[in-house]
Structures are given as structure tokens and as C-alpha cells.
Amino acid sequence: MLKCKAAVAWGPGQPLKIEEVEVQDPQAGEVLVRMVATGVCHTDAFTLSGEDPEGIFPAILGHEGAGIVEAVGEGVTSLKVGDHVIPLYTAECGECKFCKSGKTNLCQAVRATQGKGLMPDGTSRFSINGEPIFHYMGCSTFSEYSVVPEISLAKVNEEAAMDKICLLGCGVTTGIGAVLNTAKVEEGATVAVFGLGGIGLSCIQGARLAGASRIIAIDLNESKFEMAEQFGATDFVNPSKFDKPIQEVIVEMTDGGVDYSFECIGNVNVMRAALECCHKGWGESIIIGVAGAGQEISTRPFQLVTGRVWRGSAFGGVKGRTELPGYVEDYMSGKIEIDPFVTHKMKLEDINEAFHLMHEGESIRTVIEF
Ligand code: NAD
Numbered sequence: 390m391l392k393c394k395a396a397v398a399w400g401p402g403q404p405l406k407i408e409e410v411e412v413q414d415p416q417a418g419e420v421l422v423r424m425v426a427t428g429v430c431h432t433d434a435f436t437l438s439g440e441d442p443e444g445i446f447p448a449i450l451g452h453e454g455a456g457i458v459e460a461v462g463e464g465v466t467s468l469k470v471g472d473h474v475i476p477l478y479t480a481e482c483g484e485c486k487f488c489k490s491g492k493t494n495l496c497q498a499v500r501a502t503q504g505k506g507l508m509p510d511g512t513s514r515f516s517i518n519g520e521p522i523f524h525y526m527g528c529s530t531f532s533e534y535s536v537v538p539e540i541s542l543a544k545v546n547e548e549a550a551m552d553k554i555c556l557l558g559c560g561v562t563t564g565i566g567a568v569l570n571t572a573k574v575e576e577g578a579t580v581a582v583f584g585l586g587g588i589g590l591s592c593i594q595g596a597r598l599a600g601a602s603r604i605i606a607i608d609l610n611e612s613k614f615e616m617a618e619q620f621g622a623t624d625f626v627n628p629s630k631f632d633k634p635i636q637e638v639i640v641e642m643t644d645g646g647v648d649y650s651f652e653c654i655g656n657v658n659v660m661r662a663a664l665e666c667c668h669k670g671w672g673e674s675i676i677i678g679v680a681g682a683g684q685e686i687s688t689r690p691f692q693l694v695t696g697r698v699w700r701g702s703a704f705g706g707v708k709g710r711t712e713l714p715g716y717v718e719d720y721m722s723g724k725i726e727i728d729p730f731v732t733h734k735m736k737l738e739d740i741n742e743a744f745h746l747m748h749e750g751e752s753i754r755t756v757i758e759f
Pocket residue numbers: 430431432435559560563583584585586587588589607608609610613628653654655656659676677678679680702703704705747750752753
């Protein structure tokens with residue numbers, strides 16, 4: 390057992406509190422990771438708000454980290470002390486029905502216990518004065534040390550800058566993967582991206598990599614347009630500047646609608662607009678944003694009857710252990726850009742400021758360095 394600093398979410402809507410937590414040794418099939426850096430994703434704020442049906446407190450949030458293996462539990466063979474790793478909220482066991490299907494990245498090997506804030510044996514490795522604290526998304530990266538299942542860790546190049554590649558643990562991979570794996574955007578396609586945070590800008594980067602001919606960037610906050618342009622957006626739309634539904638505006642701009650759209654906000658009304666701005670006969674809309682408990686999407690079924698397709702994407706359809714090392718190499722070779730996403734850096738003690746910056750629309754990603 391060791392003791393370290395962690396930011397603890399004690400309850401919905403409360404600021405995180407820096408606490409000294411006890412971290413138990415990794416058990417069989419588990420790994421102790423010393424966190425080096427972590428991003429703060431909107432999903433952390435979503436869960437902290439109390440809107441997440443799986444939200445559970447007290448917990449150590451954070452799921453966009455990078456760190457170094459400090460110790461391994463019994464039977465761990467694929468990782469050793471000193472390896473550089475990215476924790477995965479979507480594990481990859483390679484053996485479950487989902488992994489073997491070849492149709493999805495949604496490994497279910499540890500998903501049930503992960504959703505309950507526990508390790509696969511049904512217990513927590515975190516405590517304060519002996520009272521258990523829950524894990525989060527199998528990662529809990531807002532802690533100097535975390536215990537993570539072996540199958541939830543991608544081993545990556547040790548030369549890669551941890552304060553950048555931590556964003557491959559969620560935001561950057563999610564956006565690029567949704568474009569390349571889920572939508573399979575082809576060269577010359579037209580694309581609309583709703584919401585220009587870390588996820589939306591990553592979709593734009595993915596669309597540029599795919600060779601899209603037109604990339605329409607949509608946000609209420611026009612300060613996001615400059616970075617969208619840097620990542621390859623060709624058109625910029627602020628829905629509040631129009632007195633008609635934004636789907637109509639996009640359809641008019643694109644001679645009948647876009648080939649692909651991506652919802653990167655978590656707003657069910659925008660999800661509808663994103664579907665309905667797609668071209669009749671073939672347009673596909675990908676839902677990435679996470680909506681609060683009880684919310685539902687709707688549209689006229691005729692939208693689907695006439696050929697539009699609604700899909701969703703989790704972690705960009707990426708199989709973490711197999712594919713994430715390649716994303717890290719692509720970052721190192723300059724194919725994937727990450728540096729501009731890191732608009733702010735701070736210490737764990739200031740983590741509530743990172744949430745504040747996100748809510749104010751002032752940051753793309755704040756990276757916490759330990
Ligand atoms: P973010 O807060 O950084 O960005 C959201 C952007 O949406 C902001 O720029 C904001 O101005 C804009 N926006 C808000 N309301 C809008 C509206 N009505 N119309 C147009 N723009 C609007 O968030 P993020 O970290 O980029 O995450 C985006 C969403 O993706 C969140 O819901 C998050 O939970 C989700 N997410 C999903 C996955 C997944 O695997 N499916 C992974 C990561 C994040």
C-alpha cells in the first residue's frame with residue numbers, strides 16, 4: 390500500500406478536493422501506474438455534474454492520462470516496471486465476444502465492474518482512512534497513482550511526450566477515430582462538425598487526414614473558429630446568427646446536405662440537426678457527444694427512410710492496445726497534431742480551475758502535470 394495525492398469528487402456539483410488517498414497494491418492482472426500527465430475532458434465534467442447515470446461518488450475522476458508502470462500484480466505478462474502506458478476506458482482483452490467480433494472496439498471484459506467504479510474483482514484499490522473511494526472509467530487519472538487492469542493499458546513509445554500523448558487517452562483519438570473508423574470518410578467528402586472542443590477539433594483533423602473537400606465548423610462560441618481553421622475547417626457557422634434551423638442553413642450551403650456530420654456536444658437537439666443536415670440518400674451522422682440521464686433523441690423516421698444514417702462512436706472505434714501505439718507514432722512523425730490542443734497546463738492542486746476554463750469555453754484542453 391502507498392499513499393498519494395488525488396483529486397476526489399465527493400458528490401455531484403461539488404468542487405474536487407485534493408486528498409491523501411491510500412492506494413492498495415495491484416492484484417492479479419492489475420498494474421500500478423504513476424501518472425505523469427492527464428487531460429480534463431468534458432465527460433469528467435458531465436459525470437461531476439450528476440448527469441451521468443453511471444456517476445458514483447466519492448470517486449477519483451479522470452480518464453485521459455499517461456503514466457509509467459510502477460508495479461505489476463501476479464500474472465501480468467505484457468507490461469513491466471518502467472513501461473510508458475496510456476490507460477484505456479475501453480479495454481481490449483482480445484478474447485471476449487466483442488473483441489473477437491471484428492465489428493466493435495467495445496470490449497466487455499471489465500465493463501460491468503468498471504461502470505460500478507470497481508476493479509474486476511468487485512473491490513476498490515482506493516481508500517481514505519480505510520473507507521473505499523470509487524474508481525472512474527477504469528482509469529482514475531486525477532491521482533498521482535492509479536491501479537488499472539492490464540487489459541486497460543496501451544504500451545506506447547517511451548520517447549513520446551506524456552504531456553501531449555495523454556490526450557490520445559480520449560479526446561484526440563475519439564475525434565480522429567470517429568472520422569476514420571466509424572464514418573470512414575472518403576476523399577472529397579463534405580463534412581459538418583458540431584461543437585469545436587477537443588473532440589470536434591479532432592474530427593476536423595481527422596476529416597483533413599481523410600481528404601475531405603469541405604469541412605464546416607459549427608459552434609456558438611466564435612473564438613473556436615481560428616483553431617478550427619488551423620486544423621483544416623473551410624467554413625464557419627454560428628447557429629445563433631440565423632433565424633432558421635441550422636440544418637436548413639447547412640443544407641442550403643451544400644446543395645442538399647453534407648456526406649457526414651459529427652455531433653461533439655452532447656445536446657440532443659443538436660443531434661437532430663446534425664442528422665437532418667445530412668444529404669438525402671446517403672448522408673451519415675455520427676453521435677459522439679454524451680447526453681444527460683433521461684434525455685432522448687428524436688427525428689421523423691422519414692429522415693432514415695430516405696437514406697440518412699444515424700450512428701454512434703465510443704473512443705473513435707479504436708481498439709486501444711492494438712491501435713493506440715500507432716497513434717503515438719503518428720504524433721511523433723507529425724502526421725497527427727496534438728500540441729495546439731494543450732491550451733493550458735497546471736498542477737493537480739488547481740484542477741478546479743481546469744473545469745472552470747472548460748465551462749467558460751476558454752480552453753480546449755487543460756493538461757495536469759504531476
Ligand atoms: P468541450 O466542452 O471542450 O466542447 C464542446 C463545444 O461545443 C464547445 O466549443 C461549445 O462552445 C460547443 N457548443 C455547446 N453548445 C453548443 C450548441 N448548442 N451549438 C453549437 N456548439 C455548441 O467538450 P469536449 O471535451 O470536446 O467533448 C464534447 C462531447 O463529447 C461531450 O459531450 C463529451 O462528453 C463527449 N465525448 C464523447 C466521447 C465518446 O467516446 N463518445 C469521448 C470524449 C468526449
